[in-house]
Amino acid sequence: MGIAAESAGDIAADWEAALAALSWQLDAGVDEVLGDAPVDRYALAPASTRAAAAPALVRPAGAEVPEGDAVAAARAAASSARTLDELREALAAFRHCELKQGARTTVFADGNPKARVLILGEAPGREEDLEGLPFVGRAGQLLDRMFAAIGLSRRSPDAEAALYITNVMPWRPPGNRDPEPLEINMMRPFVERHIALIDPQVVVVMGNTPLLALTGNRGILKARGTWTQALGRPMLPMTHPAYLLRNPAAKREAWADLLALKAHLA
Ligand code: URA
DSSP states (O other): OHHHHHHHHHHHHHHHHHHHHHHHHHHTTOOOOOOSSOOOGGGSOOHHHHTTTGGGGTSOTTOOOOHHHHHHHHHHHHHTOOSHHHHHHHHHHOOOOTHHHHOSSOOOEEEOTTOSEEEEESOOOHHHHHHTSSSOSHHHHHHHHHHHTTTOBTTOSSGGGBEEEEESOSSOOGGGOOOOHHHHHHHHHHHHHHHHHHOOSEEEEESHHHHHHHHSOOOHHHHTTOOEEETTEEEEEEOOHHHHHHOGGGHHHHHHHHHHHHHHHO
16 A cells, blocks of 8 residues: 555656646747657767768658759659649658658648639748648738738638638748748749649738748848739738737738739739
8 A cells, every 4th residue: 555655656746747847848938849759969979970860850861862952853743743732742742851740731722722812921830730721820810801801811712802822831840930941942843833833813922931932032021012023923022910910010011012912903
């Protein structure tokens, strides 16, 4: 009995300790589990000798892919997709982007493929990664309200009033960090093919990542509201709804951009 009571006490103590460790990690900002087993990084070899071994978490050791090869592989995979379903499958089968290993889902797109307006965002966040759909978190809810104000919706069956929504990155970057240039380069062929298959009248790029992917430039705050051409069609850069949540004063300019889009479509 004494032993049983002691074991129960030990279990309770272990449970309390595990709970405390978990809550400490949450406080420190840890919001993702990337592997089943802990990694003692202090026991790893020094950084100089680690480069080949570290990516084993995400790709078999020795399978490093030079940037050119990964981009060429993306180009080949994307260009062979003749339909949206084939493009979705090509993305799901693409193995060169490490972000995929840490993501729960491949977030492809949402909305009406016949829409006149295609919205290109940055990358899935936590909610999008869980649901497998773009722009479903707080920023996405704001995006839906913004476009509803000019009569456009991802749920509309009517092409005239519909939206099609996708992102440059189909996989959530850890901690919602910005996608890196190599990651954007790898995804650009898929984005270009995606836009060609949807064939929208207008592309709205929301934020720096899609602006960079389609024009090679950053600086969304300067570019927003100025129509330009990308991939042979009109493109309107707008500030990202997450930026508008942090900077409500910028909603005024976003509203002007929405009205410009409405006028363009009319
Ligand atoms: N931000 C984006 O750019 N895309 C999403 O899908 C969600 C948030």
